[in-house]
Amino acid sequence: MSERIRNEALREKRMSAEEAAALIRPGMTVAMSGFTGAGYPKAVPKALAARIQQANDSGDEFRIRVLTGASTAPELDGELARARGIELRLPYQSDPTLRARINEGELEYIDMHLSHVAQHTWFGYFGNIDIAVVEVTDIDEEGRLVPSSSIGNNKTWLEQAGQVILEVNRWQPAELKGMHDVYYGTALPPNRKPIPLLHPDDRIGEPYLRCDPAKVIAVVEVDAPDRNSPFAAPDAESKQIAGHLLEFLAHEVRRGRLAKNLLPLQSGVGNIANAVLDGLGGSGYRDLTAYTEVIQDAMLNLIGTGVLRMASATSFALSPSGLSEFLSRVEYYRERIVLRPQEISNHPELIRRLGCIAMNGMIEADIYGNVNSTHVAGSRIMNGIGGSGDFARNAYLSVFMAPSTAKDGAISTIVPMASHVDHTEHDVMVVVTEQGLADLRGLSPKQRARSIIASCSHPAYRPALQDYFDRACRESYGKHTPHLLGEALSWHQRFIESGTMRPPIAT
């Protein structure tokens, strides 16, 4: 039963999830493991949510501050949000219940660059971390922790938290052992040194997480799956977007600006990312590498077929069938996958050095190339910026992709002015929709506008965008980035008021 807890001292700290959850008190700052629905604690948050619900129902306010790696799953964010138990949450989230609570204004949410989370914790910007709740795969005789399917901020949580609760999840394959590379060379300024990683496959750390056993107040045994969503095959629109991007990459190779094995790929998650990765698989590439955040099925497939020589990430988020594939050839995959702390997977120093090709989704782009990754109509948070800023700013190529419309055409992805800016005009090189691709490198704002309107906008919105741009070029206060401020956000306002960005038909 406890074959995964081989350290005697820690074995004595075993208790139930309910007992462990009882150690968490109102107002505490609790740092949890978890990144993209992988490696999050599963039993303690759920037990805690039940306790919180009870307390809140009986009028004793019980809320905690929750820090994670990135998104988790219903058992964590969903349950805690439903119990109204979260006072503050950071960074990235994607749970529908939590998102709704944030957008009702019921809790504080801090959306931040994923590479900033660990260092801002070390800098003391979030105060003390009272308790870390971290899922691990295994505890060895000496008390070293084999990380789970994600590392995220766990190194920092274990070091910075006053007390530690460990969830040892037997569901996680024992075969994960040896895939992790935890770098222990970080420091606070002025004592920082170069991070000695030169290639995506370099190992610069240890396969274990260290944890002072004296800080461990509970060890909970769990046997529960990760979010583990089934893999959705790319739809037609995603394939079109991927097609444009693949054509562009091939063009860059022909021009000699990219080698045949490209540069390390960073890929967001979701349908479009899957289509791009699938497309790369069918384009004759070999010996590619990835330096990214999440390894999902599409990337595992590329490793399996040898298109991708190896992948570095911080999270390993597979579908049930992806997991079977992994386990069926575990030795093969383990040699080709490295999981790192997210401060390393997303480190500006390393992304810049490696020269990544950053490919991320977006909510909207304006005609001048400012990208909104986070807010619907400027005010309603979707998920968060995640690592897209870490990668876009420092990449060799920064690409943002989305279908040109959303909500059955009621929303145009290309707008006169972005209603929120996460990636500025200075950080966006390529914009892609199913309509086409705009290569913004070396273009001024007005040149970018012509390219984005012509190549990326949906025909249903293109004339209105062109009309806005033409009038702005004539009437704008300044003509560097022409705007008509009285109507720059009117498309979003119309969407809020009428449910569509489409202009009313003149009568």
Next chain:
Amino acid sequence: MSERIRNEALREKRMSAEEAAALIRPGMTVAMSGFTGAGYPKAVPKALAARIQQANDSGDEFRIRVLTGASTAPELDGELARARGIELRLPYQSDPTLRARINEGELEYIDMHLSHVAQHTWFGYFGNIDIAVVEVTDIDEEGRLVPSSSIGNNKTWLEQAGQVILEVNRWQPAELKGMHDVYYGTALPPNRKPIPLLHPDDRIGEPYLRCDPAKVIAVVEVDAPDRNSPFAAPDAESKQIAGHLLEFLAHEVRRGRLAKNLLPLQSGVGNIANAVLDGLGGSGYRDLTAYTEVIQDAMLNLIGTGVLRMASATSFALSPSGLSEFLSRVEYYRERIVLRPQEISNHPELIRRLGCIAMNGMIEADIYGNVNSTHVAGSRIMNGIGGSGDFARNAYLSVFMAPSTAKDGAISTIVPMASHVDHTEHDVMVVVTEQGLADLRGLSPKQRARSIIASCSHPAYRPALQDYFDRACRESYGKHTPHLLGEALSWHQRFIESGTMRPPIAT
């Protein structure tokens, strides 16, 4: 006469500025030296402007693409803009004539992170560089170039340009020799290595710029001063802003979050920056360092008094009296100042490693902490983002400062929504006006809004900001970042229409 040109082959390439300018043809991409009015070529651009003026007057369109380090001076940007000789200009500029031409929509201007310029040139994003025009202080027997009062992108220009025109400026003090540190270890991905700089004073390169003599098509002797503007003493408002920031830094030291000698300082230029540096000088600090872009008088003073142990920069832009002070103790200062290429002074890897305290000006901040550094009313460019993005994103502390109003109170620096975003909510930690300081670290958007409105806004605008925020909290589509899109930019629109952001008085 030619004692500054000691290489025989290059001495034979001497010619007049007019002869050299005649080698530049319409449509060429010309990369020029210059950073913050220091080290820019002075004779060739002027002669070129005269030639261009003549051509354009007689109907032969003559325009070139101009790349620099950052801002130059009237002899370069001003003259070329006046002659309508610039087709494209990048990056940062601050010349009134050039700015007016850009805002009339007459030329393409690309505003970009200063750390991106060199690498995007190497990546080929601006096409071929036809000619580099670079000011140097001296050419030695072997043809090595002693850089001038700025380095900027000169290493890249000399390497990437097909042909080179050198201006040897006798006005530049021979004593500059030995102050420069030109790093030749950069590479293109996938061959990049860690940059071996661990402290602001580390020397990792050479005191010379290399240049293939075969590429040199002209050497022009010059004896002309840098822009060399007199130093303006800080005004009362700037001193108030500085006071708030100094109090904050002292608080951080008391809290143990900063050591007594702080962390390497990055300081923008201008009145507020001078006030901050002056204030540091009078606050008992010792053994400080600077890792910044420009060394101006206020920083030289701090070195002179021993408050600053040393400063690293890419430009040395002094007033006439600052220059006298430098020359009067040249050995002392030369040991304490290092000038580097701007790709090194602004490198994200190094800024993050050193943990800089980044202090920059702004045009406006919105209540949620998005900062506009570049555009008036969203469309009219002021100067450009410069290095503020390189520093803010990667700093230990990112501070943005400005008076709370401009144009005699007609403009509020704190607005409901920024009309252009250069630094996103994810990158701004501290906002300061003469009214006070908002520490945004660890705050959610609504918490930031309360802090900025209360601490930074001018009393004449504070009630209107509070009213906007309160209504937005009630009526916004989403309540994560509450906004009323119908009026979010109405303050700017009112300024354009009526010359003031102040709401009309109700009658």
